[in-house]
Amino acid sequence: MSPPPLPRRIAHLDMDAFYASVELLRYPQLAGLPVVIGGSRHREEALVERLQAAYPDVDWSAAPKSEIPLAFFQKLEHYAGRGVITTATYPARQFGIGSAMGLMKAAKLCPQALLLPVDFDRYRQFSRQFKAVITEIAPVMEDRGVDEVYIDFTEVPGGQREGGRTLARLIQRGILEATGLTCSIGVAPNKLLAKMASEFNKPQGISIVLEDDLSTRIWPLPCRKINGIGPKAEAKLAAANIHTIGELAQAPRDWLMAHFGNSYGAWLHDASHGRDDRPVVTHSEPVTLSRETTFERDLHAVQDRETLGAIFTRLCEQVAQDLQRKGYLGRTIGIKLRYDNFKSVTRDQSIGFYTADAATLRRVAGQCLKRVDLHRRLRLLGVRVSSLVPSDGLNSKPWSAINASPTDHQVQEELPGLLGDESSD
């Protein structure tokens, strides 16, 4: 007789205001103050120039490496229009500032808030550090981004004690000692509930949710708290007078399937009843790889042909580099563009071989570009590769050898000049 299986204990760990907290380690004098992280790197130079022009009495030579009060952005509406907040410290959140909020809106809410530039390399470093602490203690960890993970506590020694609280405390302490950062942890019978639980006691919280807690602790919550219910689904549910998870749980499964599709409808029903059997996945292969950029001002395919062409080529080169660095080849190449009215379109084309070659990406992506309407001004351009396979041993061969195939020549002949290409016009 084998022993009965242990009850599943799944943890969701969320770093508290991750980017902002990492910045506070570097600038301890900002502790307790409203601080936001945002803007994007390629606009820093433009930013300094514009600040200098708008506020000539201030010495901006240290910007944007140091903090800038948001108030200064009020004279820079055109610049700041394109910046968004990535993270806000808890004092800044008191003013209603949240991530993805436009810089100008945040400035209005809290002009004294300080703006820091983003430093992804640094956040990635801290991300690796805290994840290393976790896997030392509990090896079954699923990466959910730079500041979030799921952890399977079930088989970890001590993972069942106090419903997982003991182990959660140990991990919190370990991360604090190694990085100086705090996090919140929820432990529950599955990922769905753990994710909600980790939000219950932020920051520095631990929440334990058991099977029996469903009706008391989950059902009163708004539907939107379920990971997978976004603004659209929320609005559609609200229209049917369904606002809480408990109300969703009362909706007949058939009705949900009829109104939301078989797959999503059935999932909504299961989720509202706290049912989720997804495993904690420790490894996964990427499906697509892409680069995109929003321009400082909207560009026109004809008037700004050169600028656009240079950006396009650079995006292709970046995607090619990413593929090579990460060891993948792809055979479906695509573009994404966003018009000045914020509408996006995509075009894809599959080719007869796998590649990570910048020139090939540029050719095929250029063909895709020819299939979209280029009359409107553009605000964003992106290049994407999918149908990825690991390049493995192929890495040792030159790219030309990998790409050499009959179809390659076909494609080259089919695809002459493109937008921004010297050979076109």
Add this chain to the structure above:
DNA sequence: TCTGGGGTCCTAGGACCC
């Protein structure tokens, strides 16, 4: 004062093949 960049998954129609 409009709305970043990088992903995943799902749907739905059409082509094409058997």
Add this chain to the structure above:
DNA sequence: TCTGGGGTCCTAGGACCC
């Protein structure tokens, strides 16, 4: 002449997440 069902692949768009 009219008319089958699979099954798979490709493409475009959209919802959602961090």
